[in-house]
Amino acid sequence: MLTPCTHITSSVPDLIQATFNSYHGVSAAPFASLNGSFGVGDCADKVQANRNRMKQALGINRLISARQVHGDQIFRLGETPDSDQELDGIDALMTDRRGVGLMIQHADCQAILLHDPVQSAIAAVHCGWRGSVIRIIEKTVEMMNSCYQSRPEDIAASISPSLGPCCSEFINHRQELPTSFQAFQTRSNYFDFWQISRFQLMEVGLHPEKISVAGICTSCSPDFFSYRRAIRQGNGITGRNCTIISLTATHK
Ligand SMILES: [Zn+2]
Numbered sequence: 001m002l003t004p005c006t007h008i009t010s011s012v013p014d015l016i017q018a019t020f021n022s023y024h025g026v027s028a029a030p031f032a033s034l035n036g037s038f039g040v041g042d043c044a045d046k047v048q049a050n051r052n053r054m055k056q057a058l059g060i061n062r063l064i065s066a067r068q069v070h071g072d073q074i075f076r077l078g079e080t081p082d083s084d085q086e087l088d089g090i091d092a093l094m095t096d097r098r099g100v101g102l103m104i105q106h107a108d109c110q111a112i113l114l115h116d117p118v119q120s121a122i123a124a125v126h127c128g129w130r131g132s133v134i135r136i137i138e139k140t141v142e143m144m145n146s147c148y149q150s151r152p153e154d155i156a157a158s159i160s161p162s163l164g165p166c167c168s169e170f171i172n173h174r175q176e177l178p179t180s181f182q183a184f185q186t187r188s189n190y191f192d193f194w195q196i197s198r199f200q201l202m203e204v205g206l207h208p209e210k211i212s213v214a215g216i217c218t219s220c221s222p223d224f225f226s227y228r229r230a231i232r233q234g235n236g237i238t239g240r241n242c243t244i245i246s247l248t249a250t251h252k
Helices: 044-058 129-133 136-148 179-184 193-203 227-233
Strands: 005-008 015-020 062-067 074-077 085-088 092-095 100-106 110-116 121-127 156-159 185-187 211-213 241-247
Touching (some): 015 110, 044 062, 044 241, 062 074, 062 092, 074 136, 092 100, 092 136, 100 110, 100 121, 110 193, 110 241, 121 129, 121 136, 121 241, 129 136, 129 193, 136 193, 156 193, 179 185, 179 193, 193 211
Parallel strands (some): 062 085, 062 100
Antiparallel strands (some): 005 015, 015 241, 092 121, 100 241, 110 121, 110 156
């Protein structure tokens, strides 16, 4: 049985974009059931089985992912590897290779997918509040420009299901967030990080009509893993949602 994706955002012929929900995997609680992360305490064979289901669902042979650290290191994939790879200390991935899936693992953080249809280049960015502060989105767009000559105005962006303004409470925001984020405070101590990402994408030159926001809050929706919900309900141990972008193997 193929794994359904709740959120396939691409209508472009040679592009695959998907965020998987937490259903139709093989992991047991508290990772039930489509946990994509090896780093949260789940059984490795179950995580691999889940990843295989995702690859099968999307028709992807190779998956590139990272042990993300809320930093701003960006990895450029040149040659397609012979096997799946998970890189250390990376929070954004980019390539112009076909048939390779770039995967972000997240539970409340945003996965931001970037596609330049002119240069046929893609990127996947992991962005939590720390990523917003260190501007990883803008750095990734700038690196697409330097590596692939991508013009920001050609790039389309999709922001995955992630923590919504309804649940983005930051009681230490005066220490953690720059004052420029105050404009995105929706009520006392609550911030709209979907709009912060949209603003940062526009700041680096993307057209507003090419930016889509899923608008689904992972902390509210039972369909997705959520770190904040896991904290509310107990010890914070939970799985990770997976968001994948890929240029299809055969150009149509
Ligand atoms: Zn919410």
